[in-house]
Amino acid sequence: MKLQLLPSTFDPEGRASPEQRLSCYVIDDRVAIDAGSLGLAATDRQRDTVRDIIISHTHIDHVASLPIFIDDLFATLTEPVRIHATEEIIELLERDVFNWRVYPRFADLSNVRTRVMEYVPFRVGEPFGVAHLSVTAVPVNHVVPTVGMIVSDGRTTIAYGADTAETELFWQLVNSAPRLDALIIEASFPNSMGELAQVSKHLTPRSVGTELKKLEHESPDIFAVHLKPAYRDTLIAELDALGITRLQVMEPGREYKW
Numbered sequence: 001m002k003l004q005l006l007p008s009t010f011d012p013e014g015r016a017s018p019e020q021r022l023s024c025y026v027i028d029d030r031v032a033i034d035a036g037s038l039g040l041a042a043t044d045r046q047r048d049t050v051r052d053i054i055i056s057h058t059h060i061d062h063v064a065s066l067p068i069f070i071d072d073l074f075a076t077l078t079e080p081v082r083i084h085a086t087e088e089i090i091e092l093l094e095r096d097v098f099n100w101r102v103y104p105r106f107a108d109l110s111n112v113r114t115r116v117m118e119y120v121p122f123r124v125g126e127p128f129g130v131a132h133l134s135v136t137a138v139p140v141n142h143v144v145p146t147v148g149m150i151v152s153d154g155r156t157t158i159a160y161g162a163d164t165a166e167t168e169l170f171w172q173l174v175n176s177a178p179r180l181d182a183l184i185i186e187a188s189f190p191n192s193m194g195e196l197a198q199v200s201k202h203l204t205p206r207s208v209g210t211e212l213k214k215l216e217h218e219s220p221d222i223f224a225v226h227l228k229p230a231y232r233d234t235l236i237a238e239l240d241a242l243g244i245t246r247l248q249v250m251e252p253g254r255e256y257k258w
Contacts, residue, residue, distance in 0.1 A: 016253030
């Protein structure tokens with residue numbers, strides 16, 4: 001399995017900036033988890049091959065460029081872009097994004113070959129297929145309806161915690177998996193901002209350490225993501241201070257393989 005966190009921005013030389021302002025993870029150049037930067041940073045190959053997008057929740061940093069991605073492909077699509085989400089999240093996308101005010105309701109539109117977008121609802125706790133992957137999602141603890149998930153291609157399994165504060169169902173799902181190769185966990189605010197993290201339902205490095213004590217699998221790669229750019233250096237230092245083996249900050253643009 002190949003996994004890439006798409007960059008949010010690039011420097012003048014075209015290199016990916018380390019700061020993560022938008023969230024989008026592409027698996028095997030075929031499936032995206034969230035779409036914050038998909039319409040801005042996807043490679044030409046990814047634009048040609050990504051037709052399945054799983055949405056964890058509707059906060060703007062996770063869906064910002066989803067309409068742009070579909071809009072750019074509108075005339076050339078030979079199959080719809082499939083949006084996999086819970087019914088609740090689909091309702092929010094239709095109400096707040098694809099509503100003819102912020103952007104057209106693409107689920108109602110076609111080019112000369114195909115509908116350009118379609119929703120594929122899934123139920124939490126029940127495995128479902130997305131392209132070559134098997135996915136199971138469960139609710140996590142955020143301020144809007146949000147799901148974390150495990151994703152497997154039959155050989156490699158990764159877990160994506162999405163945006164969340166302390167949570168339980170996600171860890172039950174992760175620990176029930178026969179194997180775990182990689183875990184993606186958020187770390188949004190430094191320890192000194194624990195009260196804000198609690199109110200906004202995010203994690204600090206301290207609470208990341210607490211949450212990771214719930215993990216029963218041994219030695220998966222653990223990636224910290226969603227570091228607020230204004231606090232990035234502090235967050236990295238506090239994460240390093242945890243002394244957790246295999247915990248690292250995920251690098252935008254880098255391809256990770258298992």
